[in-house]
Every structure is written in structure tokens, then in C-alpha cells.
Amino acid sequence: MLHHSRSTGLEMNGSPTITGNMHDGNDDDALHVQTTNTGINVKGGTYAPGRPLPMKMRQQIIEYHGSGMKVGAISERLRISHSCVCKILAR
Structure with missing residues (x-):
């Protein structure tokens, strides 16, 4: 059986990551799509669009x-981001 590893990822901008093995047979589970919804902001921190800021960070702000x-x-x-800090302080 022929195996080729395949890993393509664009995690930095939150795009889907495709991982899996390509087989020469008819394996339906050969290709798995894993989505990651995290990215790196301009300040170098990680963020997850649509997800709330952790309570620990809110308290620190x-x-x-x-x-x-x-x-x-x-x-x-x-x-x-500056806007994220402002939003937390406005509440």
C-alpha cells in the first residue's frame, strides 16, 4: 500500500487545516479536515474570533x-488590541 503524508495548514489566519494520509485504496477516512479558529494578532498574541476573552485576562485589564x-x-x-481593552473597560 502506498502512503503519502499530507499536511497543509494556514493556522495563522484561522483557515482550515487539512491533515491526513492519502492511500491508493478507497479509504473514506483518508482525508480529515480540522478547522482551527485561532490566529495571531498584530501585537503577537493569540486570539479566537467569536470567542470571549478569558476571565483571567479581563480581570487583569x-x-x-x-x-x-x-x-x-x-x-x-x-x-x-486597543479596542478589546476598551470594550472590556466599557462594561
Whole structure:
């Protein structure tokens, strides 16, 4: 049996990742599509579109802001967008 490994991924932009083995037979399970919905933002942090920010990060935003840190500094420290910090503080 001929086996060729196949792995194509575009995880950085949240596109589907295709993994699996191609066989010379009729194997329906030979190709698996795995979707990853994470990416890297411009600050270098990871994000998952449509998913809420973890509670730990939300608490850190509030603590930093309460201690007088500016929104931009919070954004840089936690590697999340300025708008995300603003949305959390507005609630």
C-alpha cells in the first residue's frame, strides 16, 4: 500500500487545516479536515474570533486600569488590541 503524508495548514489566519494520509485504496477516512479558529494578532498574541476573552485576562485589564495604567500600555502588556481593552473597560 502506498502512503503519502499530507499536511497543509494556514493556522495563522484561522483557515482550515487539512491533515491526513492519502492511500491508493478507497479509504473514506483518508482525508480529515480540522478547522482551527485561532490566529495571531498584530501585537503577537493569540486570539479566537467569536470567542470571549478569558476571565483571567479581563480581570487583569480591570486591575491594570484601576492602578492607573493607560489603555495602550495594557494593550501592549497583554498583547491584545486597543479596542478589546476598551470594550472590556466599557462594561
